[in-house]
Amino acid sequence: MQTYRRGSSFTDRALFIAVALLAIIWIAPIIWVVGLSFKPNEVLMRTTGGIAAPPFTLKNYTDILASSSVFGWMLNSAIVAIGQTVLTLVIASLAGYGFARTNFLGRNALFVIVLAALAVPEQAIIVPLHTMFAMFDLHNTYVALIVPRVAFPFGVLLMTQYFRAISPEIEEAALLDRASRFKIFWRIVLPLSVPAQVTLGIYTFLHAWNDYFWPLVSATRPEMYTLTIGLASMQTNFAQTEGIGFLMAQAVFAGLPVLILYLFFQRYIVSAVAGGGSK
């Protein structure tokens, strides 16, 4: 990571100031959200300014923790997010390696179909998807919450591009040593792709953790709610006007695991945002 040094050129300084300003602008709403989450709802009905001035309260957080279901919802979210992440990594890696390194009939056409799927919005397939899972009586199960998301076109694309960038000579040497294709994949290529795996894993986990729409229509029994659906269900009809502190506490609470994940894996997340996996 590069750091700002004294004596840098004027352009560097200007760039530093601009980036710092942008960071402040970006982080201000988050600080505001956290600040509001410690304010009583009655106070926020009148004004949402003055987050640094008392009174403060922990009630918004204790209200969340008082719900007997909240840890169940968190567990559901964890199972779904981890399940989706693991399965996505397996499928995207295998598919990506297949597209990058093997020749088979219709490979390019299939790859185009995968790419085309990137352009299909989730809402366009929600009805047939829901109907299909209803036919198999799978709603309100982990299978329904995990499976529709594991065919992740972006993941296949990312892994394909990554595998293509790895020098084929390493594999050719292994082939000469009569290693099987799967062995080459498992022993040589997969370890080399760890940065991309981590990037894709984090991306998938965050997406799964924050997912709202599909769990909303698939997990309709409170015991199967994920954290996003469960927390939203706690909102009153006038939450946006009379329960703002509670609403903000929900946002902070739901975001905490993601924040912790970010602290541990920020290098990979940054590289994912910057260009799809460090090499």
Add this chain to the structure above:
Amino acid sequence: MMLRRALLPLAVTALATLWTTPAAAQPKTEITFARFFGACESDYGSSQDLAHARGECGVMTTLVNLFNATNTDNIVVKPQIIEWGPYYQQLNARIAAHDIPTIAVMHTAQLGDYTRYVEELEPVFKEAGIDPADFTPNARAGVTVGGKIYAMPWDTHSWLWHFNVGLFKKAGLLDATGQPLVPKTVDEMLAQAKQMKEKTGKPYIIIATSGPGDFANSARGYYSWLYDQGGSIFPNGFEKADFKTPESLNSFRVFEALAKNDYITKGLDGSGGLGGFLNGVGAIYMTGTWRIDDFLAASAKPDSPLAEGYTTRVFPNLFKSQAVWTDNHSWVLPKGGTTPANRKAALIFLKFMWDHNFDWARGGGHLPARQSLMTEYAKLPLRQYVVDIPTFGRALPHDVRRQFGFQNMIGEEIANIINSGKTADQAADAAQERSVALLRGR
């Protein structure tokens, strides 16, 4: 012999246990109860104290707690709480997936979309001991579609003007008894608004119009003034909407006149609107019946801008005859949600709710659905001004589907008038065009 002696006390204990715990042998009947209104376990986790329950969530949670604790039929009501916004999308998904709740809450404005999927309830009421003759006229109209009753009405909610009496006093707009002068015509209203602005420098009306969740606010005002004129957006049948009737244009023009002269707040969201009224930003807040107790509580605080007085009135009739937008919460039995085993339990729970309708009105902030409760209801603070709403309130027509779609579209066009300077005619044209798409899927 020794073995027999040893076993005898065990056998006696087992028999005694069975004898003294007959309830344990009786199976529990579970019914699912899909609703919004939020969850508030921290405040009302196991409370059965209805007298102290406040707010929709508080009363609803307490009612279910009370029923589960006191019913003698071993019925367990399991709430399935869903966020208000996507409630109907989820209900649709559940119906499609045959994961159907036993009882579900429904706005009567939505009922027209669901008649194929919910049970007709008139025959059920007799079985449950609920007397439909006690429905208020508004509640009856709300739950009746094509002459058949499809829901048990739970309340009436409507649209009011909430007054900052202090600002009205400063503007010289109080009558001899110290009550706000309520305008009777559009001109009178605009004159009052002008006077308010000149004397206090503040807008006459506060309204939230800036977000998708706020569009209903102005639409309810539009509907109320449209109904005052005897108008409808479907003057020639439900196949085609008409937003360019004189009545409709008049309604749009009221907002245009208010906006053009800065007599109405611009660009506020729901939170800003509520905070604005509580902070004395404007004189009148257009919002629902459910806010009365909040504003009364605020006005009781000495440092509140409402401390000089707060009152409320029915949405004013500026045209021919008093009418106002209303909607109702109601309870439906979705088809396929009950089984022979839990059907009786569902009816017992509905009857329990019916018997506690006043608790909902008192704590939840809505008008009761039962005519027999109106006298008692009118004794609650300021309710004498709103108690007649069920006699002249008008619900949205059931024969048109996607009523909430219409509501949002109208509200969006009025928001365009208020916030972006669109003219009333332009808004009516746009609404006309957009209504075609909304009706296409009827």
